[in-house]
Amino acid sequence: MSSVLITGASQGIGRAIAVELAHRGHRVIATARRPEVLADLPVAERLRLDVTDQDSVDRALEAAGEIDVLVSNAGATVRAPLETAPLAEVERLYQLNALGALRVAQGVLPAMRERRSGRLVFVSSIQGRLVLPIIGPYGASKWALEAMAETLAIETGHFGVKVSIVQPGAVATTGVTQARSFVPEDSPYAPLYRQLPTLRGEVITSEEVAAVVADTIEQPDPPLRVPAGAPAERALKARKEAPENEPFMPAAIDW
Template identity: 75%
Template sequence: MSSVLITGASRGIGRAIAVELAGRGHRVIATARNPEHLADLPVALKLRLDVTDQASVDEVVAGAGQVDVLVSNAGTTVRAPLESVPLGEVESLFQLNTFGALRVAQAVLPGMRERGDGRLVFVSSVQGRVVLPIIAPYGASKWALEAIAEGLALETGHFGVKVSIVQPGAVSSGGAERAKSFFTDDDPYLPLLRQVPALRGESVTPEEVAAAVADTIEHPAPPLRVPVGAPAAKALEARKKASDEEPFLPVQIDW
């Protein structure tokens, strides 16, 4: 069984991944910014980790022992039109969702490369390939994450490191409900905000995402991209077939 480091394991998808992998017999290192939220997880190690802090990342990787697999899951989202979203919020999204993921990957890759074996699994989203209005700042961070992940696949495959990008659509993890929202009472983009649930589509559970992640880790030759659930697969397939001459949306919006 593998030794797996999971970022963002305190709740939602990350917690479900920790439970799933521990149940399959893997050595799980669960991490979160608030490690007290990890107390009841049945895992080997529970460590404090802030992926936006290099010292925190270095400390965790030094104390985790051998890491065979990184599951990069830590992330957050916002609801805001691009015209008025505070740029500081966009920077924070990239620091956590994108740069944080790369920071931890950089920390574990030397050991994987030296051993000639390892797995990097990035929890992305359908929105790493499909832009949705009002959630576009989050989508931008995931598009960038997917570029980094694909670049890592090209650069590290020669050293025996396998890279996968897991792409769920909407997930019933509570993340959307916790998202910061930046709208005024008379905001001209409110009609789009009201349509966000329909745009996101049918949801899957954190446990379904966790099973897909675990199956990917245990697959001898995992694919680069792993859609999770029929709605995600359908949306991504439609995106592939769509023309690049105009913006793509999986459903029609109504102003």
């Protein structure tokens, strides 16, 4: 079985991945900014790791020992139209969702390259391939993440490192309710904001995403991009079939 380090394992998808992989017999190193919240997870190690802090990443990777698989899951979202989205919030999302993922990947890659084996699994979103209004800052950070991941697949494949990008659609997690919102009631974009539940589409569970991640890790030759669940498959198929020269929305907007 593999030694798997998971970022952002305190709740939601990350926590479900930790449980799923532990149940399958893998050695799981669960990490979070507050490791005390990991106390009830059935994992081998629980470590503090803040993906936006280089010292934190270095200390966690040193404590973790040899890592066969990195599951890069830490992330956050906001709700704001791009016209008025606070740029500090957009920057925060890039630091966490994109650069944070790269920071940890940079930490594990030298040993993987030297061993000529390893897995990088990035938990992205269908919004790494299409966009939804009012969630644009999050989508932009996931597009950046997917560009980095695909580049890593090209650059490191020669050294035996396999890269996969798991793409869920809407997932029933607390991340949605905890998301910061910058859409006041008098915003001209408020009617669009109120349609978000419909625009996000059918919701799946964190456990369903976790099973896809675990299956991907256990595949001998996993694909680069892996839609997580039927709703994601449908949305990404529709995006692929739609014209590239005009905006695409997987659901109708009453606008």
